[in-house]
Amino acid sequence: MKILDIIISNSSNQPIYDQIYSQVKSMIISGKLKEGDPLPSIRNLAKDLRISVITTKRAYDELERDGFIYTVAGKGCFVAEKNVELIREENLKKIEEYMQKIAELAALCNISNDELVEMFRILIREDE
Amino acid sequence: MNALAIRNLTKTYKGFKLDNISFELPKGCIMGLIGENGAGKTTTIKLILDTIKRDSGTIEVLGEDNRKNFKEKKEDIGVVLDEAYFPEGFTAKNVNTVMKNTYKRWDQELFCDYLNRFSLPRDKAFKDFSRGMKMKLAIAVALSHNAKLLILDEATSGLDPIARDEILGIINEYTRDEDNSVLISSHIVSDLEKICDYIAFLHKGKLVFCEEKDVLLERYGILKCSKSDFAAIAPDAIKGKRENSYCVEALVERAEIPTGFSVEKASIEDIILYLAREVTKQ
Numbered sequence: 187m188k189i190l191d192i193i194i195s196n197s198s199n200q201p202i203y204d205q206i207y208s209q210v211k212s213m214i215i216s217g218k219l220k221e222g223d224p225l226p227s228i229r230n231l232a233k234d235l236r237i238s239v240i241t242t243k244r245a246y247d248e249l250e251r252d253g254f255i256y257t258v259a260g261k262g263c264f265v266a267e268k269n270v271e272l273i274r275e276e277n278l279k280k281i282e283e284y285m286q287k288i289a290e291l292a293a294l295c296n297i298s299n300d301e302l303v304e305m306f307r308i309l310i311r312e313d314e
Numbered sequence: 315m316n317a318l319a320i321r322n323l324t325k326t327y328k329g330f331k332l333d334n335i336s337f338e339l340p341k342g343c344i345m346g347l348i349g350e351n352g353a354g355k356t357t358t359i360k361l362i363l364d365t366i367k368r369d370s371g372t373i374e375v376l377g378e379d380n381r382k383n384f385k386e387k388k389e390d391i392g393v394v395l396d397e398a399y400f401p402e403g404f405t406a407k408n409v410n411t412v413m414k415n416t417y418k419r420w421d422q423e424l425f426c427d428y429l430n431r432f433s434l435p436r437d438k439a440f441k442d443f444s445r446g447m448k449m450k451l452a453i454a455v456a457l458s459h460n461a462k463l464l465i466l467d468e469a470t471s472g473l474d475p476i477a478r479d480e481i482l483g484i485i486n487e488y489t490r491d492e493d494n495s496v497l498i499s500s501h502i503v504s505d506l507e508k509i510c511d512y513i514a515f516l517h518k519g520k521l522v523f524c525e526e527k528d529v530l531l532e533r534y535g536i537l538k539c540s541k542s543d544f545a546a547i548a549p550d551a552i553k554g555k556r557e558n559s560y561c562v563e564a565l566v567e568r569a570e571i572p573t574g575f576s577v578e579k580a581s582i583e584d585i586i587l588y589l590a591r592e593v594t595k596q
Contacts, residue, residue: 199579201532229342233490238511239343241528 190219190226194235202237206245214254214265215273225255225263315377317341317463317495318362323371325357330519332357335371337514337524342492344485346506346527347499348586349516355499356396358516359467362497363393376462389418392456396468398448402441406434406451417459428454432480446477453481457488464488466498470505478502482509503583513582517590527582534585535568535577547571554588565589 192209194202213219225246226234232242246263249255256266292302318339325332332354339345349355360366362373364380373380376390400409406429414420429436432450443451449469456464464485470478486509488494500506506513507527514524523530534553537544544555544562551570556563565588571577 197579199577202528229490229492233486236486236508238526238528239489240511240526 192231192235194237201241203241203244203248206231206242207248210245210249211252211254211276214268215276219265221265221267223265225265227262315341316374317343317376318345318497319372319374320358320362321372323358323361323373324369325361325366326369327357330354330357332361333519335516335521337521339495339497339512341495342489343511344489344496344498344509345512345514345524346510347497347514347516348501348503348506348582349499350501350590352518353516354519355516356467359465359497359499362465363391389459390462392459392461392464394449394452394456394464394466394469396471398452400440400451402439404440405438406436409440409451409455413455413459419460421458421460425454425458428457431484446473449473449481450477453484457484462493462495464494464496464498466496468500469498470500471502478505485509503586504581507582515586515589517586517593520593522586522589522593530582530585531580533567533569534565534580535571536580536584537564537566537571537575537577538562539575543575547575554592556588 190210190213192206194205198205200208210219210225219225225231228242228246229239232239235242246255246257250257250263253269253272254266255263257263288302292299297305316338318337320338321336323332323335330352335354335358337345347355347358357366361368362375362380364373364384375384375387378387380387404412410422410425413425414422428434428450432447432454434447434451434454440448440451453466453469456466466485470481473481482505485496485498489496498506498510510527512524513527513530515522537547539562541557541562544564547564547566548570551567552564553567554565565580565585566577568577
């Protein structure tokens with residue numbers, strides 16, 4: 187089994203199940219975890235990280251619900267086939283979040299929409 | 315299945331009443347029983363072990379009423395009380411001999427394994443053991459007869475942080491097997507916060523809550539703000555508060571707080587201290 191880097195922060199405001207969920211998800215999206223790779227059992231992961239079994243189960247349940255992993259009865263959990271559509275959706279969501287932030291910042295310092303669009307055009311052109 | 319199911323449990327003493335307690339401990343989980351001295355933790359544990367008679371209510375241990383076949387059931391329960399009692403002149407070797415004849419499923423190898431892990435001497439008399447060594451011996455015994463339910467009553471109090479952490483580690487390992495469950499009482503809240511799946515909070519004989527630990531941590535937060543800002547918070551969201559001349563600190567339901575207020579993470583200790591004060595006021 188691959189060694190997973192999962193770091194739980196007790197001081198963070200992010201719930202623990204969400205910390206596991208997002209870290210495993212990002213390992214799947216980045217390709218660090220590949221289709222068919224086995225995940226540690228819920229109980230072992232919980233005991234190794236010294237966190238609650240119920241919380242760990244909740245993280246796995248959500249990963250399964252969102253199609254990132256699947257369960258084989260008696261064998262454990264595995265990484266599901268990479269769903270391109272799902273990942274695109276995920277990234278779109280992220281882009282929207284960043285845009286939201288940009289819009290808020292722009293409103294704070296009175297930058298008009300046209301100016302914003304212009305800034306972005308210049309930025310993309312420079313990258314090319 | 316539940317390792318423990320307690321319903322409407324009541325026990326009255328002169329000047330104390332354990333009042334209508336109900337909670338369940340699902341198999342494979344660790345439950346922490348928190349409460350001040352005299353809250354009813356030990357009474358609850360004694361009732362579970364059927365060493366005192368209850369006034370009313372039901373107690374199921376590992377799926378069966380604890381007054382039925384309890385002698386046999388005790389094979390499945392490991393118990394560690396706040397003081398370990400062995401005859402003064404006993405050595406760990408003697409304890410092994412006695413336990414071999416007491417428990418049907420006594421595992422001598424496992425016991426020796428624990429003695430090594432805890433660095434307990436085989437030939438030293440019990441009366442010369444330090445408090446930490448005594449507790450570790452009692453825990454080694456409780457874990458060496460293949461018990462499915464481990465009950466610890468204040469087993470870590472009076473121990474230094476390193477010994478406590480060692481014991482918490484053992485409990486954590488014990489529940490790696492999904493058939494094993496633990497009920498541990500303590501007034502050292504931070505210990506319980508480290509290992510428990512569920513927290514039950516007893517206060518003056520009443521069960522204030524029994525909830526999943528991480529749900530408590532997600533649900534509650536500490537809000538610190540000025541008095542004028544505080545006035546805008548819905549009263550239902552406030553679970554307890556502390557005021558001084560400059561600001562207000564309150565335990566709040568995170569979901570009910572409007573955005574823009576900064577809510578800090580509450581520890582289990584914060585939560586029970588605020589809630590206990592509210593219960594006292596009522």
